Amino acid sequence: MKTRHTDGATDARRRALLILGLFGGGGLLAAGRAPAQEPLAETDPTAQALGYKADAAQVDAAKFPRHAANQTCASCNFFKAEGAGGSCQLFPGKTVSSKGWCSAYAARP
Numbered sequence: 001m002k003t004r005h006t007d008g009a010t011d012a013r014r015r016a017l018l019i020l021g022l023f024g025g026g027g028l029l030a031a032g033r034a035p036a037q038e039p040l041a042e043t044d045p046t047a048q049a050l051g052y053k054a055d056a057a058q059v060d061a062a063k064f065p066r067h068a069a070n071q072t073c074a075s076c077n078f079f080k081a082e083g084a085g086g087s088c089q090l091f092p093g094k095t096v097s098s099k100g101w102c103s104a105y106a107a108r109p
């Protein structure tokens with residue numbers, strides 16, 4: 001008679017797959033593939049240094065006189081649209097608002 005041999009690692013893998021299946025682990029698996037991106041906070045030290053605002057209408061005109069009303073992340077050369085917002089080459093791992101702005105703005109050619 002043939003006996004079935006399992007080791008602890010195999011049992012643990014089976015349990016993990018069962019738990020993932022029961023609790024919708026698809027999201028957990030997907031999250032494991034790419035780093036989670038969170039919105040860039042205006043309080044982030046680099047964001048503060050560059051005067052980033054998620055809403056370009058809130059930019060301090062006295063502090064940043066170079067800002068023009070038609071300048072937003074959506075038209076910036078550092079911006080890449082992704083979903084409702086996008087990413088910025090200056091803030092890796094974060095998302096920025098397409099309606100945002102910072103003093104590093106560079107118009108897309």
Ligand code: SF4
Pocket residue numbers: 052072073074076077078079087088089090096100101102103104105106
């Ligand atoms: S560099 Fe451009 S895309 Fe990035 S936060 Fe500043 S304005 Fe937005």
